[in-house]
Amino acid sequence: MSNSSLGRVSFIVLRHMRTPIIVFICVYAICILGMVLVPGVPDANGQTTYMSFFHAYYFLAYTATTTGFGELPVPFSNAQRVWAICCLYISVITWLYTVGKIISLLQNPHLQSAFAEERFTRAVGKKSRDYYLVCGFGDTGSLLLRGLTNAGLSAVVLDQDKERIKALDLRNYQSKVLGLCADATMPRYLLAAGIERDKCIGVLILSNDEEANLKVAVSARILRPDIKIICRSTSQENESEILAIGGDIHVVDPFRVFASYLSLIIYNPTIQTLNEWMSGEPGASLDRNICPLKNGRWILCGHGRMGQVVYKKLTRRGIDLKVVEPVSEKIEEIAEYAVLGRANLENLKEAGLKDCVGLIAGTDNDTFNLSMVHQANRENPSLFSIVRQNRHANEVLFKKADVDFILQPSLVIARMVLFMLTAPLLKAFFAHLRLVYENDPAKLADVTNRLAIEVGGDFPRLKTYTMCKNKASAVCSTLIEGKEVSLGDIYRSPSNRDNFLKMVPLVHQRGKVIKVLPVNDLALKEGDDILFCMRPAEQAIFEANLVNRYTLEYLLTGQDPARSNFFRWLSTKKLANT
Amino acid sequence: MNAEKVVFSFFIVLALTLNFGFFMGELHDFRHHNIYELFATIFVNLVAMGLKLGDRSQVGAVLLSTSIVANIQLIAAALVWGYVTQISGTGLNEHNTSAIVSLAGGALVANVISVVMLVSETLMSRR
Numbered sequence: 001m002s003n004s005s006l007g008r009v010s011f012i013v014l015r016h017m018r019t020p021i022i023v024f025i026c027v028y029a030i031c032i033l034g035m036v037l038v039p040g041v042p043d044a045n046g047q048t049t050y051m052s053f054f055h056a057y058y059f060l061a062y063t064a065t066t067t068g069f070g071e072l073p074v075p076f077s078n079a080q081r082v083w084a085i086c087c088l089y090i091s092v093i094t095w096l097y098t099v100g101k102i103i104s105l106l107q108n109p110h111l112q113s114a115f116a117e118e119r120f121t122r123a124v125g126k127k128s129r130d131y132y133l134v135c136g137f138g139d140t141g142s143l144l145l146r147g148l149t150n151a152g153l154s155a156v157v158l159d160q161d162k163e164r165i166k167a168l169d170l171r172n173y174q175s176k177v178l179g180l181c182a183d184a185t186m187p188r189y190l191l192a193a194g195i196e197r198d199k200c201i202g203v204l205i206l207s208n209d210e211e212a213n214l215k216v217a218v219s220a221r222i223l224r225p226d227i228k229i230i231c232r233s234t235s236q237e238n239e240s241e242i243l244a245i246g247g248d249i250h251v252v253d254p255f256r257v258f259a260s261y262l263s264l265i266i267y268n269p270t271i272q273t274l275n276e277w278m279s280g281e282p283g284a285s286l287d288r289n290i291c292p293l294k295n296g297r298w299i300l301c302g303h304g305r306m307g308q309v310v311y312k313k314l315t316r317r318g319i320d321l322k323v324v325e326p327v328s329e330k331i332e333e334i335a336e337y338a339v340l341g342r343a344n345l346e347n348l349k350e351a352g353l354k355d356c357v358g359l360i361a362g363t364d365n366d367t368f369n370l371s372m373v374h375q376a377n378r379e380n381p382s383l384f385s386i387v388r389q390n391r392h393a394n395e396v397l398f399k400k401a402d403v404d405f406i407l408q409p410s411l412v413i414a415r416m417v418l419f420m421l422t423a424p425l426l427k428a429f430f431a432h433l434r435l436v437y438e439n440d441p442a443k444l445a446d447v448t449n450r451l452a453i454e455v456g457g458d459f460p461r462l463k464t465y466t467m468c469k470n471k472a473s474a475v476c477s478t479l480i481e482g483k484e485v486s487l488g489d490i491y492r493s494p495s496n497r498d499n500f501l502k503m504v505p506l507v508h509q510r511g512k513v514i515k516v517l518p519v520n521d522l523a524l525k526e527g528d529d530i531l532f533c534m535r536p537a538e539q540a541i542f543e544a545n546l547v548n549r550y551t552l553e554y555l556l557t558g559q560d561p562a563r564s565n566f567f568r569w570l571s572t573k574k575l576a577n578t
Numbered sequence: 579m580n581a582e583k584v585v586f587s588f589f590i591v592l593a594l595t596l597n598f599g600f601f602m603g604e605l606h607d608f609r610h611h612n613i614y615e616l617f618a619t620i621f622v623n624l625v626a627m628g629l630k631l632g633d634r635s636q637v638g639a640v641l642l643s644t645s646i647v648a649n650i651q652l653i654a655a656a657l658v659w660g661y662v663t664q665i666s667g668t669g670l671n672e673h674n675t676s677a678i679v680s681l682a683g684g685a686l687v688a689n690v691i692s693v694v695m696l697v698s699e700t701l702m703s704r705r
Contacts, residue, residue, distance in 0.1 A: 564630055
């Protein structure tokens with residue numbers, strides 16, 4: 001709990017309530033004193049009676065609140081009645097004034113935000129699971145959170161936009177994601193989001209504001225020198241500044257990631273298909289095969305910030321590319337490969353629409369991209385069209401449109417960050433695949449086939465397992481006893497050890513040594529990391545293999561070990577006799 | 579087939595069946611309950627507990643605890659029986675008979691849990 005925000009709440013309340021409280025106390029004091037001093041009805045002896053303080057307060061309590069009990073301690077004298085009239089008007093007005101003040105105070109936006117911050121800070125402080133701090137809840141942020149929560153990870157969100165935080169509350173994530181509407185560049189809010197807690201295991205900075213991202217990254221690094229930071233950046237200068245912060249820091253550049261995805265689709269669609277299948281893209285399956293389209297001319301519409309990165313990447317790959325761009329300054333450097341003008345049919349024809357293999361509609365305007373592809377398709381039906389989807393909200397339109405490939409930068413980034421967090425070893429896997437493809441494309445098909453046969457289905461799960469005492473107690477204790485455990489043994493099926501579970505080990509890491517697609521004979525050692533790709537249904541069974549000594553023993557030897565002391569004693573007896 | 583499994587399951591199931599046999603009948607009428615059956619139940623339950631000792635899996639731990647519960651209840655029933663027949667001299671009237679039999683009934687529940695776990699674990703392993 002932060003003292004500062006609690007102090008702020010009480011300060012705001014006190015400052016606003018000071019006048020009403022003082023007025024209230026004075027009015028009560030005057031009324032009670034008057035009631036006590038005013039002479040009442042004489043008693044049986046003719047003595048004038050006076051009201052006691054208790055009765056006066058009691059009378060005022062039900063009068064001032066307009067409750068109006070009929071119960072009076074003693075009938076009033078006329079003098080008391082006159083004073084009662086005064087009391088009634090003054091005190092009722094004071095009450096209304098005070099209540100009005102309280103209500104307006106509750107509606108005070110500062111107080112509300114102070115309360116929200118206080119609630120958020122407390123809830124974050126109570127979090128018992130490891131979580132990521134996500135700054136920026138735009139399209140990328142929301143897609144990433146979906147992935148994170150589906151993978152069983154937890155997160156807290158900071159975003160400046162009130163509407164986005166409201167939207168966060170309405171999302172049906174598997175676990176509740178805490179959000180606060182706050183400017184993450186203010187270190188105070190990073191502290192409120194629990195950046196200094198051990199449970200906070202990473203900061204993901206995903207807003208569109210380059211300056212702000214850099215600021216957040218710097219303050220996060222100062223507050224937690226050891227924490228993992230992933231930061232979005234689209235400019236080279238900014239990127240080098242962010243990387244200069246040092247420590248465990250990664251930069252994702254949406255434009256560059258987008259460009260490399262694009263070149264993957266064109267140059268190496270098999271890896272792209274694999275990537276989509278692993279990210280659990282609906283409808284992605286391993287047998288879908290787009291033939292490589294690297295031979296032939298492509299048209300790129302839009303040479304803005306993203307278009308330039310795409311152009312550079314694709315031409316470096318040796319793809320023949322023609323650019324269509326309406327702003328002349330943007331194509332000064334590549335004038336001979338470009339057509340100046342809007343991407344209408346005329347200009348597309350000039351760029352060689354008739355005999356080109358594909359069109360990349362890559363402007364930052366969704367409607368424009370769609371209409372362009374629509375026009376081009378009519379002219380050249382065999383065209384392979386790749387279209388950039390800028391806004392997640394336009395999903396419906398894009399699904400309906402006759403487009404061969406939709407590339408959504410925010411989704412691409414979200415996936416990439418998600419893989420960095422849940423399966424960091426996957427990078428090595430894909431690097432290996434690219435190498436395989438360069439040397440012998442046929443071998444790539446072997447990998448795909450193996451995955452299709454041994455895992456198969458949709459939505460595979462990627463998970464890294466560490467052979468440590470907590471996660472794989474059975475494996476570790478078997479290793480400590482000096483027995484050998486090989487990689488193939490741990491994912492045998494516990495119902496029949498001759499079969500394997502529906503999973504494939506993708507990458508094995510021991511210290512700095514990384515092996516992609518390790519062989520089953522590989523002898524495991526304590527501390528090894530293994531990235532598995534599996535059917536989600538097999539996860540529980542596999543995890544039981546890792547922690548249950550008896551199951552593991554069966555997997556290793558094919559024999560059920562004696563479970564209790566008596567039977568163990570009996571079996572050693574038997575061994576001794578034979 | 580695994581000899582260990584045969585012996586193990588035999589004792590666990592026998593503990594349940596004997597316990598059930600003793601429990602059957604009118605709650606307060608000792609003519610329906612045989613004291614030798616109670617003795618056999620306690621003996622078999624103790625053996626079953628002994629066989630469960632030393633299993634380091636989660637299931638093994640729960641199996642052992644159900645056995646301990648059953649034994650505590652059965653021994654309590656035996657103590658009540660010993661007290662009323664040998665020490666207090668009141669003999670087996672309706673009150674203490676129902677106390678003995680209901681204690682055995684509690685042990686029965688623990689034994690049922692034990693058997694259910696045994697069966698489900700066997701089915702889970704699908705071998």
